[in-house]
Amino acid sequence: MIKKITILFFLLILISSISIAQFPDIEMKDIDQNWISLEELKGEKLTVIDFWATWCKPCVSSIPKLNNIYEEYAPKGIEFIGVNIDGPRNLSKVKPFATSMKISYPLVLDPDQNLVDRFNVTVFPTMIVLNEKGKEVFIHEGFNPGDEQLIRDEFEKLLE
Amino acid sequence: MSLRTTAVILLFTGSVLKSNAQFSGNNLAEYQFGNIPGVEPKDVHSIYDQFNLEYRLKNFKVSGRLENFYSTDTARTHYTKITQYALSYQKKGLNLKAGHFFETLGKGLLFRGYEIKNSIYEDQIYRVKQGFYRDARGVFGSYSNKYFQIKALWGEPLINQLPINDPNNRLDMVSAAEANVTLLKQTAGFIWMQNENEFETAKYLSAYLGGNLFDIIDYYGEFAFRTNEDEYSNAAEPEQSYGAYFNLSYSSPGFGVSFELKDYQNLFIGSGISDPPTLIKEHIYKLLNRSTHVPYFFDESGMQVEFFIAPNDDHLITVNHSRSKNEIGETGYKSFEYFADWQFTTNTVNQFKIFADYSGDELLFENARYASGIYYTRTLKQNLSFSIETEFQQIERTFSETEKVQNIYTGLIFNYSPKFSAALIWEFTNDPNAADNPGTEEIEDTQHYPGMNLAFKPNRKNTIQLFAGKRRGGPACTSGICYEVLDFKGIELRWSYRF
Numbered sequence: 073m074i075k076k077i078t079i080l081f082f083l084l085i086l087i088s089s090i091s092i093a094q095f096p097d098i099e100m101k102d103i104d105q106n107w108i109s110l111e112e113l114k115g116e117k118l119t120v121i122d123f124w125a126t127w128c129k130p131c132v133s134s135i136p137k138l139n140n141i142y143e144e145y146a147p148k149g150i151e152f153i154g155v156n157i158d159g160p161r162n163l164s165k166v167k168p169f170a171t172s173m174k175i176s177y178p179l180v181l182d183p184d185q186n187l188v189d190r191f192n193v194t195v196f197p198t199m200i201v202l203n204e205k206g207k208e209v210f211i212h213e214g215f216n217p218g219d220e221q222l223i224r225d226e227f228e229k230l231l232e
Numbered sequence: 233m234s235l236r237t238t239a240v241i242l243l244f245t246g247s248v249l250k251s252n253a254q255f256s257g258n259n260l261a262e263y264q265f266g267n268i269p270g271v272e273p274k275d276v277h278s279i280y281d282q283f284n285l286e287y288r289l290k291n292f293k294v295s296g297r298l299e300n301f302y303s304t305d306t307a308r309t310h311y312t313k314i315t316q317y318a319l320s321y322q323k324k325g326l327n328l329k330a331g332h333f334f335e336t337l338g339k340g341l342l343f344r345g346y347e348i349k350n351s352i353y354e355d356q357i358y359r360v361k362q363g364f365y366r367d368a369r370g371v372f373g374s375y376s377n378k379y380f381q382i383k384a385l386w387g388e389p390l391i392n393q394l395p396i397n398d399p400n401n402r403l404d405m406v407s408a409a410e411a412n413v414t415l416l417k418q419t420a421g422f423i424w425m426q427n428e429n430e431f432e433t434a435k436y437l438s439a440y441l442g443g444n445l446f447d448i449i450d451y452y453g454e455f456a457f458r459t460n461e462d463e464y465s466n467a468a469e470p471e472q473s474y475g476a477y478f479n480l481s482y483s484s485p486g487f488g489v490s491f492e493l494k495d496y497q498n499l500f501i502g503s504g505i506s507d508p509p510t511l512i513k514e515h516i517y518k519l520l521n522r523s524t525h526v527p528y529f530f531d532e533s534g535m536q537v538e539f540f541i542a543p544n545d546d547h548l549i550t551v552n553h554s555r556s557k558n559e560i561g562e563t564g565y566k567s568f569e570y571f572a573d574w575q576f577t578t579n580t581v582n583q584f585k586i587f588a589d590y591s592g593d594e595l596l597f598e599n600a601r602y603a604s605g606i607y608y609t610r611t612l613k614q615n616l617s618f619s620i621e622t623e624f625q626q627i628e629r630t631f632s633e634t635e636k637v638q639n640i641y642t643g644l645i646f647n648y649s650p651k652f653s654a655a656l657i658w659e660f661t662n663d664p665n666a667a668d669n670p671g672t673e674e675i676e677d678t679q680h681y682p683g684m685n686l687a688f689k690p691n692r693k694n695t696i697q698l699f700a701g702k703r704r705g706g707p708a709c710t711s712g713i714c715y716e717v718l719d720f721k722g723i724e725l726r727w728s729y730r731f
Contacts, residue, residue: 094290097291097323097324098322098323098324098327099324099325099376099377104417104444104447105414105417105419105442105443105444105450106378106417107325107376107377107378107381109324126514127514127516127710128516129516132516132548132575133575133583136545136546139545140545159336159340159344159346159507159713160336160339160340160344160507160508160509161507161509161510161512161514162514163339163509164450164452164479164481164490164492164509165481165490165538165540167450167481167483167488168481168482168483168488168489168490168538168540169488169540170483171483171484171485171488172483172484172485172486172487172488172540172541172542172548173540173542173548174485174486174542174545183336184334184335184336184345185334185347185349186322186327188349189286189295190293192256192257192258192284192286192730193349194258194260194349194350194728194730195349195350195728196349210692211692211730212650212692213650213689213692213695214649214650216615216617216647216649216650216653217581217583217609217611217615217617217647217649218611218613218614218615218616218617218649219615219649219650221614221615222614222615222649222650
């Protein structure tokens with residue numbers, strides 16, 4: 073019996089390991105309090121989902137760099153979605169902060185971390201890149217000086 | 233059914249479903265050798281592991297969490313337990329969950345679940361490690377569209393100060409419903425909540441109004457109050473148990489401001505299932521984060537205002553002021569903080585963060601706290617950089633007479649992103665509250681905390697972190713949640729794996 077269960081378990085893992093994820097078909101609130109569908113924000117070639125918070129030091133450092141990368145790659149078919157994970161303590165600061173930083177890509181709010189769980193995110197910031205089918209093709213955790221070039225290099229590879 | 237038949241069916245259904253089904257998960261393991269400085273035995277080995285697994289099929293998800301803790305200190309409880317399990321369905325505006333879930337009603341004045349990812353909580357009484365979260369076990373459902381949202385939940389919130397295997401760690405039973413309507417960018421909503429435990433049944437109502445005006449102004453106001461008498465203590469009439477929260481913000485490119493007001497009276501619900509906005513700045517700087525005001529939800533009122541000024545991509549100035557007042561018995565206690573922070577970049581390779589802070593908290597008898605610091609990061613090559621961080625704080629504390637104590641933090645960090653980083657950390661205090669080791673006969677009046685952090689990321693799935701030395705604990709706030717971190721002396725090895 074244990075042998076059978078073990079074989080079936082590994083078969084299931086094998087099947088799942090060759091599976092392809094789908095783009096999340098869910099609606100979330102944006103920073104203007106509108107409900108929007110994530111599918112509407114999907115990029116033509118790639119979609120970048122950036123998880124961040126106002127209390128996270130590297131997240132704040134990364135924002136001007138990501139803004140520049142977004143403006144550079146949006147015409148090439150890459151869309152960005154910023155996912156803010158601040159809870160009620162800091163939620164009122166998210167829009168003034170984001171607008172003052174001139175974030176030009178759409179921002180959605182995830183105070184209960186539903187999307188965080190969906191993408192299995194455990195550290196902040198985390199950037200996840202999905203292809204046109206919704207499959208995760210790149211992940212970058214944290215943000216340090218020079219990471220903007222690593223991200224650009226990865227985008228170039230993925231666009232090839 | 234034979235194994236062969238089952239395997240064929242599984243492979244067939246698997247190939248049909250393979251475009252949508254997937255396993256994913258992560259594992260966090262921590263090994264420690266050491267203990268709180270001065271506490272016997274000094275040479276304690278402990279292992280904590282948290283394994284999260286989920287299986288997703290179209291819009292369905294099944295998930296589970298297994299946690300285990302083992303220590304050579306036999307006085308501590310050891311456990312291996314499935315601590316979370318859930319079945320959920322999410323599509324467009326519909327969200328259904330059965331099992332363990334995290335949800336917030338309104339702005340959390342009455343109910344909020346949370347999880348601080350990748351963090352391990354060790355209680356100072358039980359000395360048992362567990363993931364740091366407060367979930368609820370039950371059922372949850374919500375539906376939303378452009379015009380309205382409805383939510384309902386029924387569940388038992390976790391008391392996360394108790395060990396995860398304590399049979400009494402879910403004493404509250406919450407039933408709640410929330411509905412709101414949105415029209416012309418204005419949202420009005422109501423919440424009904426009932427919390428039952430062995431002592432009493434508490435019923436609450438809440439109303440809120442929020443929205444956006446002229447695209448640049450946002451506001452939100454919520455008033456929650458108890459509708460029945462406090463059967464347990466008779467200490468509070470229904471009208472004496474309430475929470476009021478209001479915020480107004482202005483947002484424009486280069487400049488933003490957020491203003492908030494709070495008034496919380498007897499709003500500590502059940503075992504502590506609520507989490508109202510604290511209106512206290514959540515600092516990224518170590519010494520300031522440790523000196524935070526901890527709200528007293530039985531009687532707390534106050535305000536917070538924060539300005540963001542970003543004249544260009546290379547400069548961000550943040551200015552914050554907060555005040556709060558607590559009344560305990562006939563005595564009023566005030567706390568306040570003035571904070572300013574300037575982050576800027578020069579020549580694209582030099583990053584600076586400079587801050588100054590002046591605060592005080594009468595509840596802690598700290599009349600004045602002065603702090604300042606500077607963080608400098610220099611990019612050497614594309615992904616090679618080093619940082620120097622330093623912070624200094626002086627606290628003036630008055631019991632019968634005024635004492636002045638100092639805290640210092642410095643760090644030297646080399647970073648080869650994203651593969652490797654190394655940090656040398658040194659902290660110092662002459663604060664007798666922190667420096668004196670109760671386990672020794674002599675009274676220590678200073679303490680040094682030298683430590684080294686190494687982080688290695690061999691690939692995108694694995695992260696290995698090593699700490700060796702002595703680490704200072706104290707209050708810490710992450711993700712809006714404040715908790716007590718214990719001092720530690722020894723070696724700590726962490727491995728995170730994501731799949």
